[in-house]
Amino acid sequence: MMGLNKKDTSLFVVVIVLALLAPFFLNPFPTDSSMAQFNAGYPDLMQRFVIFGIFAVGFNILFGLTGYLSFGHAAFLGVGSYAAVWIFKLLTYNVLPAIMLSVIMAGIFALLIGYVSLRRSGIYFSILTLAFAQMSFALAYSVLSNPKFNLTNGETGLQVYANDPQWLHRDSLPDLPHLFGLSMRSTYEMTVGGWSFSFNTGYYLCAVILILTFYLSIRLFRSPFGMMLRAVKSNQQRMNYTGLNSRPYTLAAFVISGMYAGLAGGLLAAMDPLAGAERMQWTASGEVVLMTILGGAGTLIGPILGAGFIKYFENIFSKINDNILHQWFAFMPDGIEDFIVAVIHPFIGKGWHLTLGLMFMMVVIFLPGGLVEGGQRLARLLRRKKSDESPSADTKPAE
Amino acid sequence: MGILEIKNVGKRFGGLQALSDVNLSVQENSVHAIIGPNGAGKSTLLNCLVGKLIPDTGSVTFQGQSLLGRHPHEINQMGVARVFQTPEIFGDLDVMENVMIPCFARRDGSFRMHAFETVMNEKELVEKAEQILIDVNMIDKRHMHSASLSRGDKRRLEMAMCLVQEPKLLLLDEPTAGMARADTNNTIDLLKEIKEKRDITMAIIEHDMHVVFSLAERITVLAQGTPLVEETPENIKGHPKVREAYLGEAQV
Incomplete structure (x- = not known):
């Protein structure tokens, strides 16, 4: 189908289904059950899953294929966001031109940084990209936000004010990012029994773009390029x-992955018309590296899984607090309950980074191929069990 | 005039004069061996030919065109292929892909952004790649991960990758180094076969005299960065200067 082989087609279909039906998958628990806090199906978070999925898919084109580890990809994300917000300020709240400009700007930026950084490889390349990204961060944070020439609005972050020109804006259009009048924030809530599912315009725009960019990445992976x-x-x-x-x-791979990052940045701004310098900070660059490695660098779907995994942890795990733990362990005698809560305490809430770090270590040590390798091993194990039961079963080795 | 002309080439690394005043002419469609004891400058000379090193003095011309200052990929595009001492292949790719890459490089030059085609849809190139794998007897291994090949097979694969580009000059840097006798003989047979079937010039750097005397038509002996003798194999064997370079002054 569409120039993909059978295996890639099924993978692509899986991604389409996951992306389009995410509001269902991510809200498996009834709204007023005690497990409802593990529901991730609210628009903000779903948008983040998909946007960072795009970011990681693009990063994987560079890191997974060429092995060049860039530590500065957040710079392109930031450039994309600023470009989008400037379109909102000057032209219109329509997200289409904003996203297009963010991709173009990030591409130009990536071309410049890549041209210089790619003269070196290995650790020197990583350090060069890191240096450029931190430079961009410093520029955005302070240098380019002086009263005479305010490009980034410094600490406050770039946002749309009432007195901004917005030349193409009409009163009939929503006063928020929209796609030809369809507001990004509009959400349709569906309630079935105890469950509620939200279908958000912004999310679906991101999901469609994720599907397109994922398709592009499959084609790139399989091409002579x-x-x-x-x-x-x-x-x-x-x-x-x-x-x-x-x-x-x-350089081509670097620019393409920079454009993916710019696209992700543009979408972030389209969902919430605000761009801050912290988006360019090195921790943000590190995050996408983590996502890609955690999911499986060099695999097609790995980065999306990694992005989803980390964003889920960041938003869901960090919300568990001691009160919730006490509720869970209430059936135990008081002393033991307090003890267990005290033991778990450092790993939850604000300590979610600790849990994530431990999990990352485990994955790198035991599953060097990331979550995808974990899945493959599991599948192989199941298949072996099956073929033990019925010796005639197909035992074609994986790839 | 030969296909490859090396004139007065000198190269110095700090205090070491690795090459001095090297003159060498490789005739078209011949097999020319360059031998010499360790540290004679054989590898340095080869690196000067392929663009990895730039000689301090002298000139290197291939088919009348200077090779000096050109990048390795440009020199390869002119028709010079190189086989390394330890086989250099794309270990993460399978055997077929390893051979497809030089096919693309031959057809499309040093860079082309074909991002929306599929590798195996290039029927012409696939045929060419399969043919070369048949020639080197590796067609049944075409789906194997190339890092898992035996050393002899890696060498064959590397040769296939060079040959599929139909180079005019093939440079071989100790093609049998570290090989068992059987593998060495296989390699010799393969090279002889290549020589018979194709219009190709070969320059071989080799330690193993068995290989040299089975293949070479001309032999240049290099010692301490300068050519001592250039002769046919028959005349080299008993040459006093060669004995001296290899065995030292003492009479054995």
């Missing part, structure tokens, strides 16, 4: 002695 990028990772020396110049290949 993708093969060349894997060759860069595998053996640059042989590549050069095969008559190929690796520099334009890596």
Whole structure:
């Protein structure tokens, strides 16, 4: 289907189904049950899942295929956000031109940074990208926000004010980011029994874009271009002695992944018309590295899983507090209950980073291929069990 | 005039004069071996030919065009392929992909952004790649992960990757280093076969005299960065200067 082989097609269909039906999948618990806090199906969070999924899918094109580890991708995310908000300020609240400009700006930015950084490889490349990203952060945070030339509005963050020109804005249009009049914030709540599901316009815009960008990434992975990028990772020396110049290949991959990041940044701004410098900080760059490695670098679906996993932790795990723990362990004798809560305490709430760090360590040590490898191992185990029961079963090795 | 002309090439690394005044002419469609004891400058000379090193003095011309200052990928595009001492292949890719990459490089030059095609849809290139894998006897391994091949197979694969580009000059850097005798003989047979079937010039750097004498038509002996003798294999064997370079002054 659409130039994909059977395996990729099924993967693509899985992603389409996951993305379109996410409001159901993410709200498995009835609204007033005690498990409702594990529901992730509210618009804000769902948007984040998908936007960071796009970010990670793009990062994976660079890191997963060429092996160049960029520590500065958040810079492109930030540039995308600022570009989008400037469109909101100057032209219109329509998200389409905003997103287009963020992709273009991030692409130009990536071309400049990539051209310089890609002269080195390995750790030097990582440090160069990190340096550029921190430079961009410093520029956005202070240098470019002086009263004479206020591009980023510094600490406060760039936002739309009532006296901004918005030349193409009409009164009939919503006073919020919209797609030809359809507000990004409009949400349709569906209640079935004890469950409620929310369908948000902004989320669906992001989901459709995720599906498109995921399709693009599959095509890239399977194309001769993708093969060349894997060759860069595998053996640059042989590549050069095969008559190929690796520099334009890596630069193209860098720009493409920068544009993905810009797209993600533009979407963040489209969901919430605000762009702050902290989006460019190195922790944000580190986060996308974590997402990609956690999910499985170099695999197609890994980055999306990784992004979902981390965002879920960040938003759901961090909300569990001691009171909730006491509720859970209320059936135990008081002393033991207090003890268990005290033991778990550092790992929840604000301590969710600790849990995430431990899980990340476990994944890197035991599943170097990330969550995807975990899934594959599980599938293989199940298949083996099955084939033990019925020796005639198909035991074709995975790929 | 030969296909490859090396004139007065010198290269210095700090205090070490690795090459001095090297003159060498490789004739078209011949097999030219460069031998010499360790540290004679063989590998340095090869690196000067492929663009990895730039000689301090002298000139290197291939088919009348200077190779100096060109990048390795440009030199390869001119028709010079290189086989390394330890096989350099794309270990993360499978055998077929390993051969497809040089096919693309030959057809599309050093960079082309074909991001929306599918590798295996390029029928012509796939045919070409399969043919070369048949030639080197590896077609049944085409779906194997290339890192898991045996050393001999890796060498074959590397040769296939070079040959599929139909180079005019093939440079071989100790193609049998660290190989068992059987693998060495296989490699010799493979090289002989290649030589018979194709219009190709080969320059071989080699330690193993068995390989050299089975293949070479001309032999240049390099010692301490300068060529001592250039002769046919028959004349090299008993040459006093060669004995001296290899065994030292003492008579054995």
